[in-house]
Amino acid sequence: MATGTTGAGALRHIPLLPFGRIVEADGARITDIPTEKLLRWTEESRVLVLRGFPLLEKQEFADYCRTWGEVLKWDAGEVIDLIVEENPKNYLFASGDVPFHWDGAFVEADPRFFFFQCLDATPQAGGETVFSDTTAAYRDADPETRRRWAGISITYTTDKVTHYGGEVTENMVAQHPGTGVPVLRFAEPLDPAKYKNPVYATVHGIDPSEVEDFLTTTAELLHRPEYCYVHAWERGDIVIADNFALVHGRNAFRGPTTRHLQRVEVI
Numbered sequence: 716m717a718t719g720t721t722g723a724g725a726l727r728h729i730p731l732l733p734f735g736r737i738v739e740a741d742g743a744r745i746t747d748i749p750t751e752k753l754l755r756w757t758e759e760s761r762v763l764v765l766r767g768f769p770l771l772e773k774q775e776f777a778d779y780c781r782t783w784g785e786v787l788k789w790d791a792g793e794v795i796d797l798i799v800e801e802n803p804k805n806y807l808f809a810s811g812d813v814p815f816h817w818d819g820a821f822v823e824a825d826p827r828f829f830f831f832q833c834l835d836a837t838p839q840a841g842g843e844t845v846f847s848d849t850t851a852a853y854r855d856a857d858p859e860t861r862r863r864w865a866g867i868s869i870t871y872t873t874d875k876v877t878h879y880g881g882e883v884t885e886n887m888v889a890q891h892p893g894t895g896v897p898v899l900r901f902a903e904p905l906d907p908a909k910y911k912n913p914v915y916a917t918v919h920g921i922d923p924s925e926v927e928d929f930l931t932t933t934a935e936l937l938h939r940p941e942y943c944y945v946h947a948w949e950r951g952d953i954v955i956a957d958n959f960a961l962v963h964g965r966n967a968f969r970g971p972t973t974r975h976l977q978r979v980e981v982i
């Protein structure tokens with residue numbers, strides 16, 4: 716455990732497993748830490764959990780994120796409120812699980828980071844955010860698997876029912892814009908029988924007879940515990956995540972929740 720000081724007091728660094736880091740503050744504000752430092756910690760840890768920092772007002776939150784880069788503007792604004800709804804149009808606002816994806820797949824610019832602040836949480840009710848480290852999955856893959864992945868691209872299609880939608884084709888293997896290491900861009904298709912707004916995946920570069928098995932084995936690989944950090948939300952958490960190194964999803968809720976997250980995407 717390392718400690719450091721800001722103008723407002725000591726910070727405690729607590730490593731998470733298998734990756735990620737908690738930085739605890741005692742009275743410091745997020746703006747007391749230089750952005751370059753937080754950016755370096757985020758790239759090193761891939762998920763940075765800030766605890767004990769006061770939350771920001773909605774506009775202040777967007778303005779803070781702007782110190783990291785351009786903030787993605789949705790129709791609903793720069794800050795998306797994620798609150799579980801009873802009759803949602805989109806699965807993101809429902810209480811079931813959210814399969815792995817990266818954020819912003821259906822917008823023109825790929826967000827580098829996403830920021831959450833947790834205004835309310837019901838810790839016993841489930842709904843943990845699960846982050847999977849695709850850089851580790853790539854690192855551990857054998858040469859033949861890597862060669863196969865390098866030849867694959869996937870077209871994802873979904874209808875726009877809330878703040879995103881459309882069609883996008885991505886290579887399975889991409890390069891991290893900050894660290895240069897290979898990353899996997901993989902989103903789990905969403906079955907129309909189970910999810911409010913399905914996402915369809917068309918896989919290019921392998922024999923059609925192998926597609927089903929490819930989708931299943933890739934999802935299983937990324938769900939392995941050694942690649943996943945599971946974040947149980949506490950009120951007051953600020954979480955910064957690397958949207959290129961990781962894919963993420965959410966466990967289903969196990970009961971009623973008052974959870975309220977606000978999210979901003981930085982390009």
Ligand SMILES: [Fe+2]
Pocket residue numbers: 816817818963
């Ligand atoms: Fe997401």
